[in-house]
Amino acid sequence: MNFRTLILLALTIFSLGQVKAQQKLDTSLFNSDGGATITQNGQLIELTWPAGKDTRGKIQLDMSASSPLFKYIGLSSKSKFHTVAEDLDPSFLLSIGKRDLLSQNSWNIFFDKVPARPHATYPVVLKKDSISVKTIGSRTVVSLGSLKADRFSGKLELTFYNGSPLFNIAAVMSTEADATAIVYDAGLVSRSKKWEKLTWVNTSDQFATAAVNYGDSARNLALKYRTIAAQRKGGALAIFPPPHQYFYPLDEAFNLKFIWHGANYRGLVDGYGMGIRQELEGDRRFVPWFNAPPGTKQRLNFFCLLGNSGSGDVLEAVKKFTNADRYASLPGFKTMSSHFHNEFIMNVVLAGKAVPEKPEFVDVFKRLGVDMVHLGEFHYTAHPKGPDSLRLKELKTLFEQCERLSDDHFLLMPGEEPNEFFGGHWLQIFPKPVYWVMARSKGVPYVQEQPGFGKVYHIGDKHDMLRLLKDEHGLAWTAHARTKGSVNTPDIYNHEEFFKSDRFMGAAWKAMPADLSQPRLGNRVLDLLDDMNNWGEKKTVIAEADLFTITQENEMYAHMNVNYMMMDKLPKFSEGWKPVVDAMKRGKFFSSTGEVLMHELQVNGKLSGETLKLNADATADIRLKLSWTFPMNFVEIISGDGEKVYREKVDLTDTEAYGTKTFALRPELKGRKWLRVEAWDCAANGAFSQTFYVEQ
DSSP states (O other): OOHHHHHHHHHHHHHHHHHHHSOOEEEEEOOGGGSOEEEEETTEEEEEEEEETTEEEEEEEEOSTTSOSEEEEEEEETTEEEEEEEEEEEEEEEEEEEOOOSSSSGGGOOSOBGGGSOOEEEEOEEEEEEEEEEEETTEEEEEEEEEEETTEEEEEEEEEETTSSEEEEEEEEEOOOSSEEEEEEEEEEESSOOOOEEEEEOTTSOEEEEEOOTTSBOEEEOOEEEEEEEEETTEEEEEEOOTTTTSOOOSOOOOOOOEEEEESGGGTSOSEEEEEOOOTTTTSSOBOOEEOOTTOOEEEEEEEEEESSOHHHHHHHHHGGGTTTOOOOOTTEEEEEEOBOOOHIIIIITTTOOOOSSOHHHHHHHHHTOSEEEOOBOSSSSOTTOOHHHHHHHHHHHHHHHHHHOBTTBEEEOOBOOOOSSSSOEEEEOSSOOEEESOOOTTOOSEEEETTTEEEEEOOSHHHHHHHHHHTTOEEEETTTTSGGGTTTTGGGTTSHHHHSTTEEEEEEOOOSOBTTOSSSOHHHHHHHHHHHHTTOOOEEEEOOOBSOOOSSSOHHHHOOEEEEEOSSOOOGGGOOHHHHHHHHHTOEEEEOSSEEEEEEEETTBOTTSEEOOOTTSBOOEEEEEEESSOEEEEEEEEEOSSOEEEEEEEOTTOOSSEEEEEEEOOBOTTOOEEEEEEEETTSOEEEEOOEEEOO
16 A cells, blocks of 8 residues: 555545534524524534624534634624624533531521531533534523533533523533532633733722733632623623522622632633632631532523623623612512611610711612611620610610611611520511510519600510510511521421411521522422411511621622512601501512512402402413513412412513513412412522412
């Protein structure tokens, strides 16, 4: 065999190898009528999607093993594509630890310290061995390759949203190992040094920039809006996490520098990049990380937003997804947030420190768009059981400061987490200042007049406590039900007189625990609401924050939620806040993370908390007006018959970003005793209603 023949044979073998290595694009579930296009040219896959008015996004995926995955990312303007980024690789770091499933309530545990036990961080390795594309509603989903990180495996998933230059990058991974807790860092790594500058918003809410130096070691940033953007000639690209889902529950909302940029991040990322990150030690209190039960598909994900102009413009566009971290005003509603252990009274006012005219925490709430705040002061810092001289002074100071700091546009309501008499942890609210001491010695009357304070109650047991709630028209409810210090409540006292009373409202909701496989937040208390409904109890669930420190620098919005109370007018402190207490008791509100709003919800003409009669065919007519920022995922109608819970999901994957729509739904509800409604978007942000009751 001569030399020329050998060369031809070698080229033939190489060519056959290349053909074999080329990944065939599976388009069997792709709908070309959906607005997106997909083509393959050798190892290059090109996808375009409608990204807004007269705008298209384009991405080229390089499936060859040695090349960056994102060969090209562009955005059109007047039919001409401008290059936003080139030669990028997605990067994920998965930190794996051990969940304590024994000491408390299994996967609902909060009092866990995962980083205090052995744990390790692994780069997620991508092998480009397959690719498929499918249409889901108005979005295009690309699933490619195989991912591996220690005991976790899965696929890379890219989701492109019609109507917006927005896409999501997710490492969808699972493990069969039990008792696993995780966190992840992620981002994009530049392989061709085309980025020119980085931009973010600092904690003073001002734009900050830095020139890209590809030799700079990685650093972490404390900033606002959880976003960083890279700019080059032609456009900018921003990276940000799901605004609430990415943040596992902590006692503190400290700004733990959730963004990184630079080279060799954590010594595990090869190259210069930028992205999102978690501090493994959290707030150094209880640090539970995310649950990762066996077999669940954990979505380690982040969003990217493209822009044709500067990085400042694309950052402004990202801010719109969370209304610039502000709860939007809604006609006919006032926003209310609950459960804050700020301890302003004990740590500042009664500690002899200078009392600021405008405390920082009040300004934080106002900037968030919170109209009303219900405090949880004196959390193991004061003298709830007396002596009277101290307890009454503390209460009087609390009432005075709440009145001083309230105005025509903001109401600060006193409240406590008493944790006495009933069992577990619970909160209370009265519609006006009430003086009460959490102890009653022998011979001390239940109530008596005391100079300078008026009526003073002494409470000795659960019967006294219920009597006080009735006499002063107050409410009590279980704080962080089925976890923390309420690990067995309200279940262990659901037969008690106080729980069955209309003075015991129900429970409070928070996105705790966290699980990245779930399309919604806070199943723990949503499931409890269903259980209470099936117990036959007319209870409500209010959203709570359960946070301690409140500062401008904190990452407050990620850890917050809000209740939209059906109220046209904000109560004045001097006149009491009975309308708030009544709305809480009667279920006249919905709760939200802020991005999804229920402008209107009626079932057969009734509002939440009311009783309705079904239609003759056992259906009900639901009128629901929603607005949203991120594209929606689904609305779900949850109902029960006293034993079972039923779910009817309404798919909303055909929606685009920034929508408002009125839905007319007609579920079949034969035999049902109650129903409620939830709505969730593609970033696991959502809203849920209170319960509607069905006439039997």
